[in-house]
Amino acid sequence: MSRRFPPTAVDWLIAAVMAVFGLAEELSERTSAFDHEQSPWWLIAVLAAAALVLVRRRAPFTVLTVYSLASAASFAYFGDLAAAWQFYTQLILLFTLVSEVPPRDPRTVGGLVVTGLFIGSMMLAVDQHFGPGDMAVAVVMASIAGGTGLAVWRHRQVALQAREHGELLAREAVAEERTRIARELHDVVAHSVSVMVMQAGAARLMLRPDQLVERETLTVVEEAGREAVEELRRMLGLLRTDSSEDGLAPQPSLARLEDLVEQVRAAGLEVELTVRGEARPLPAGLELSAYRIIQEALTNTLKHAGPARVTVTVSHLPRTLNLEVVDDGPRNGHVGPQGAGHGLIGMRERVALFHGRLATGPLPAGGYSVSASFPLAMRVSGERPAD
Known part of the structure; x- marks a missing residue:
């Protein structure tokens, strides 16, 4: 089933170039031959070919077949109408078909057949000027066009599979x-x-x-x-997926942040912990999520920034609990959530669980920032805060 492609700027450009090239070639030949009485068939043919080039991606097989058969009929009727612009148009249409349709699709085979018919009829129309060398050149150029189209199709398939694989891994x-x-x-x-x-x-x-x-x-x-x-x-x-996890260990909370900071310092990070505001009892699940977010942020810093200075700020505000982890180290190619592993995915899930907000990304002056905000008013009123 063909996809419906609207013409792009590149399509318009290619069609315009082919129209100008065809008109220039036909005018040059007719001016040199002082042929002023023949009907302007060539003007109609050039413009029709340019129109087919413009819409070729909408139905590549149909466009190629119509152009090949029409060109072969014109060669057989007029006998001397084979021109360079006609052959190059055929190559463009062949490339488009092979790059858009799977190699084993019957339409691809049909496109190769009608291209062979086009080359054969062109050779017969100008047999007095079309020798074996010209025939070989035409076949080689058609093979290059088809081979290039096949390479483009395979590249697209590899990119599509990689994207689907990445989406599967993310899910x-x-x-x-x-x-x-x-x-x-x-x-x-x-x-x-x-x-x-x-x-x-x-x-x-x-x-x-x-x-x-x-x-x-x-x-x-x-x-x-x-x-x-x-x-x-x-x-x-x-x-449970790990039999070693018995669920008996106490779950961490913000009260154990000092222990976490000491562990990270021992691993080589210079960590400064700041707690602002007056701490008050929070839902255990929220405290657990807040602790895990800080833990994941520090772990990512160890993995991607190496030895660095990190500032951890926990702000207890009347209506929100704000967390911020900022480091000043290089990221070694780590640019943000889309390139991260499970750490940032876990952060997003934990924040979403409590209808909070998460912001991560590199800082303009260098380093990386992880900022999370948990609304607290909803824990009392039961209402979800406005976005």
Whole structure:
């Protein structure tokens, strides 16, 4: 099925060049031959050929076939009409067909057949001037046009496969990061639900014997909580891909940033940690995501910048939690999220989970910046902040 290509500036340019070349050649031949009485068939032929060149990519096989058969018919009828512009037009149309249609497609084979018919009819029309050498040159030029078109088609296929492979890897990376985030958040949610169950049980034990309705309600809460924890454990069993991960280790939080900074300093980075504002209790999942973003940013700096100076800033604002990790080192070819591995993908997923914002990229003066913002008002009001 042919794609519908609108003519581009290059198409218009090629068509215009072929029209000028054809008109110049025909005028030169007719002026030198003092032929002023013949009908202007050549003007119509040149303009029609230029029009076909202009729209050749819309239906390459149809255009090539129409031009080849029309040219062969004109050669057979007039006998002496073969010109250089006609042959070059044929080469352009052949190149377009082979570069747009798969090699094993019947249209490609048909295009080669009609090109052979074109060359044969051109040779017969000017047999007194068309020797074996000219025939060989014509075949070689047609082969070059077809071979170049085939190389272009293969290059496009390789580029397409590479793009599809990259998109597949990106989707797999996103799925992997989401699974990793789900595993981490499982322990946070399970812990919170377990606390709720224990609090409900403690409250039930404190009730008076006559508070039957309240006792029944808290019993239902306990049972539902235990079922929820059990279901979370089953879900985690599906998400676990590494049997060594038992989920018993405590999940990190912003309170453990100093430990993280010390580890990174030991690896060779000069890290300065600044905490602004008054820290207050935050949802455990949000703290975990904030910690992981800073961890991934520092890891990327170690990988792509080498020894460098890094500034980590955590700002506790009334309505947002802002994170910023800035380094002053070269990136060794690392230019941003599109060229990154799973680290920046994980950052985007964690920020999106809490409807936050993430900005990453090189700095004008050198170095790299990772900035994330988590809205806090929505945790109280339940409303999503305006974009």
